[in-house]
Amino acid sequence: MTVKDILKALDATVSSGSEHLDQEITSAFASDMMSEVLAYSKGQSVLVTGLCNPQVIRTAEMLDITCIVLIRGKEANEEMIRLAEERNLVILETKYIMFSACGILYGLGLEGGTT
Amino acid sequence: MSEQTGTSGVELKYMVSPDDFTRAGEASSKVKNILKQMGISPDVIRKVSIAMYEGEINMVIHAHGGDITVTITPEEIRMVLRDDGPGIPDVEKAMKAGYSTAPEQVRALGFGAGMGLPNMQNYTDEMKVETEIGVGTTITMSVHIEG
Numbered sequence: 468m469t470v471k472d473i474l475k476a477l478d479a480t481v482s483s484g485s486e487h488l489d490q491e492i493t494s495a496f497a498s499d500m501m502s503e504v505l506a507y508s509k510g511q512s513v514l515v516t517g518l519c520n521p522q523v524i525r526t527a528e529m530l531d532i533t534c535i536v537l538i539r540g541k542e543a544n545e546e547m548i549r550l551a552e553e554r555n556l557v558i559l560e561t562k563y564i565m566f567s568a569c570g571i572l573y574g575l576g577l578e579g580g581t582t
Numbered sequence: 583m584s585e586q587t588g589t590s591g592v593e594l595k596y597m598v599s600p601d602d603f604t605r606a607g608e609a610s611s612k613v614k615n616i617l618k619q620m621g622i623s624p625d626v627i628r629k630v631s632i633a634m635y636e637g638e639i640n641m642v643i644h645a646h647g648g649d650i651t652v653t654i655t656p657e658e659i660r661m662v663l664r665d666d667g668p669g670i671p672d673v674e675k676a677m678k679a680g681y682s683t684a685p686e687q688v689r690a691l692g693f694g695a696g697m698g699l700p701n702m703q704n705y706t707d708e709m710k711v712e713t714e715i716g717v718g719t720t721i722t723m724s725v726h727i728e729g
Binding site: 499500501502503505506516518520521522523525526528529530531546 | 614691
């Protein structure tokens with residue numbers, strides 16, 4: 468599956484990295500707490516989160532996460548978009564709540580994991 | 583920031599700005615890029631990035647900034663995070679996953695889940711915490727380079 472498939476499935480919009488939508492995605496992590504993402508992510512390439520500040524981009528960068536999905540209608544601010552563009556990261560925005568977004572992505576075949 | 587190459591390896595120094603949450607992580611980002619350019623293995627880079635980023639966030643949240651020195655040798659990557667903050671009253675407690683003294687506003691920013699120090703320990707091969715109440719904290723961490 469590619470980022471483009473996620474974009475369509477979540478009825479999302481792109482706020483950064485529109486030139487990187489063809490990259491392959493196999494797994495995702497979801498949390499509003501970045502410390503938890505740092506503790507438990509194991510190479511997942513998508514981060515689903517309702518947290519909306521520059522540290523989301525920093526956390527993704529440290530973990531080589533390439534696509535961030537902002538849920539619950541959150542919109543990336545200028546600083547986030549600047550940081551993401553510099554790092555070739557994709558930011559998608561969707562109105563789905565976390566449960567729904569994760570359910571849809573899981574249904575499409577994205578893997579998660581355990582701690 | 584400064585960079586020096588000597589017989590003991592490459593030394594990088596960074597200031598961590600106090601109370602500027604937006605910029606927290608800048609030093610870790612720079613170090614990550616330098617390690618990539620040096621051809622360090624992705625596994626080592628990941629450990630260093632996570633440990634240093636958590637440390638940098640802590641310095642902004644708890645200690646009004648400080649400085650970080652990273653030394654890269656063929657054997658290891660050593661990070662020394664020094665601050666003049668309030669110190670850690672109970673290091674043993676602070677090392678426990680889930681224990682946090684961070685205020686609610688920090689939690690709202692996505693941190694303060696009590697995972698910072700445990701994460702730093704989990705992702706490094708050695709970690710030493712030196713702290714004195716009212717004086718500051720110095721955390722020394724190193725990640726070994728295999729092979």
